[in-house]
Amino acid sequence: MGKANEQAKDKPSLLNRWLNGIEKVGNKLPHPISIFAILVLFVIVLSAVCEMAGVSATGELVNRSKGVVETQTVQAVSLLNGEGLVYMLTHAITNFTGFAPLGVVLVAMFGIGLLEDSGLIGGALKSAVEVTPAKLITPMIVFLGVMSNLADAVGYIVLIPIAALMFMAYNRHPVVGMAAAFAGVSGGFSANLLIGTLDPLLCGITNEAVKMVDPTYVVEPTGNWYFMMVSTFLITILGTIITEKVVAPRFGEYHGNGEENETSSEYKLNDQERKALKVAGLTLLVMILVLVAFCLPANSVMRAEDGTLLGNSPFMEGIIPIITVLFFVPSVVYGHMTGVYHGEKDVCNAMGRAMGTMSSYIALTFVAAQFINFFGYTKLGTILALKGAEFFRNSGIGTIPTMILFVLFAAFINLFMGSASAKWALIAPVFVPMFMLLGYTPEFAQVAYRIGDSCTNVITPMMSYFAMIIVFMxxxxxxxxxxxxxxxMLPYSICFLIGWSILLVLWIVLNLPLGPGVGMFLG
Known part of the structure; x- marks a missing residue:
């Protein structure tokens, strides 16, 4: 029996009591929808109090009518008067329908939803694990965990149990395989080589916050792409080291508990699935080649007026619909060949199911959109940003300490509130404008948030799949x-937090682009 088993029999340690306390407090928190509803009421009342108190702030902001930066004095505006009431009633719908993340996330789900519904992503994961040599099983499991974030829950539901079986097949402790997969899926949540649903979701919220300072600035889903691509390999390396050097020695050899009745057959590809996967892969390859051929000509309509493809071009602006199509077509091919889809009605029903999974997100979006827009209308977000920027500017602590503190702040609040989008919708209206006033791009603030938000996923009971992982274990x-x-999982969390923060520091020192045409500093 491993040391971890022995430890579990002991009386609760100080760490366990602390974590149990976090779980107890977190479980008492209202639903995120209720939290934002409460915040909306709070902003309404606070706006009236601040207007009566004459709360204001002065700083350099973009004049929306003139399109130039100038010194402005911003005063709090009340929602508890005639004009405020009219605003809330007449803008409730447009606040919701005009909320930037809503459209892009729903469009992306048509492709990513079918990727999961058809079984294509699960088949791809199974295939990758099957052909992986024993020496590479750990890095492959961590890497696939990171990449599985494209399809939301697939990594948790498919890859983690597969990882346990694969490790057991190599005479290694299955819980170690689960830990490696969980580290990649959840600890590396933000990292990926491709653009997934999280990128447009977060950048949409960021764009709403940007409007408070500069309504002309637009954050694209690819704004953190370069950094997250490099992060994918970083998390894979760190996850592999922690698994082999820290976690595996704790568990030692696995001798079974005499109750493993299930076989691994459900986690292996059959001949039909294997053939379907090859055809779907070939379909994707052909589509990518056609896309590349379409984008290569210097006069391609996918390029910007100056001839660039990456940056502010039709290609980058249409990246979400493009990715949706690239996922959608191979998924339909795979689903048809495996018998999941027998005709267009099945595909349409699958699209409906994909939208059905977004119902809670849509409900959350409605109240979150009101909160963010009310925050902007009342000028409270701008005032907080100006005051906060002045504080940091006067403190003189510099870029690196400021961003590291923000990473730690995001990591801390993630222990109590699991939803990445809900947390960002809560804090972006304050921190994004504040950092912009300090001269940092919104993408810079966003990437720092994503680091902190990911690292503590594996140790917080507030993470939605936390209980399921315990059941698997x-x-x-x-x-x-x-x-x-x-x-x-604590060693993974600490290592990822330190390693990812070091990567961010190196990025700052070298002043590297975060994404196509996106730097860390404004101007």
Whole structure:
């Protein structure tokens, strides 16, 4: 029996008591929808109080009518008067329908939703694990975990149990394989080589916050792409080191518990799936080649007026519909060949199911959109940004300490509030304008947030799949509980936080672009 098993039998440690406290507090928090509804009421009342108190701030802002930067004095505006009431009633719908993340996320889900519904992403994961040599199984599991974020829950539901079986097949402890997969899926949540649903979701919220300072600035879904591509390899390397040097020695050899009745057959590809995967892959390759051929000519309509393809071009502005089509068509091909889809009605029903999974997000979007827009209308966000920028400017602590503090702040609040989009919608209206006033791009603030938000996913009971992972672990370790999972994943969390922060510091020092045509500093 491994040390982790022995530890689970001991009385709750100080760490476990602290984590149990976090779980207890977090479970008492209202639903994110309720949280934003409460915040809307709070902003309404606060706006009236601040207007009566004459709260204001002065700073350099973009004049929306003139399109130039000039010194402006911003005063709080009340929502508890006639004009405020009219604004809330007449803008409730447009605040919702005009909320930037809504459209792009829903469009992306048509492709990503079918990627999961058809079984294509699950088949791809199974195939990748099947052909991986024993020496490369750990880095491959972590890497696939990071990449599986394209399809939301697939990494949790498919890859983690596959990883356990694969490690057991190589005479290694299955919980170690689960830990490696969980580290990639959840700890590396923001990293990826491709653009997924999280990118347009976060950048849409960022764009709403940007309007408070500069309505002409637009954040694209590719704004963090370069940084997140490099982060994918960083998380893979760090996850592999922690798995092999820290986690595996703790669990030692696995001798079974005598109750493993299931076989690994459900996690292996059959001949039909294997053939379908090859055809779907060939379809994707042909589509990519056609896209490349279409974009290569210097006079391609996909290029900007200056001839560039990356940056502010039709190609980059249409990246979400392009990715949606690239996912959609191979998914239909795979689903048809495996018998999941028998005709266009099945595909249409699958599209409906993909939208059905977004119902809670749509409900959250409605109240979050009101909160962000009310925050902008009342000028409270701008005032806080101006005051905060002045504080940081006068403190003279510099770019690196400022961003590291923000990373740690995001990592801390993630322990209590699991939804990445809900947290960003909550803090972006303050921090994005504040950092812009300090001379940092919105993409810079966004990437710092994503680092902190990802690193503590693996140790917070507030993460939606946390309980499910414990259930998976109990199959191989009867004594497994919250303490077992957290103690196993804590080294990953700490290592990712330190390593990712170091990468951010290097990025700052070298002044590298975060994405196509996107730097860290304004001007």
């Amino acid at each position: 109990k199959k191989y370790d009867k004594e497994a509980g919250i303490g077992t999972l957290v103690s196993t």
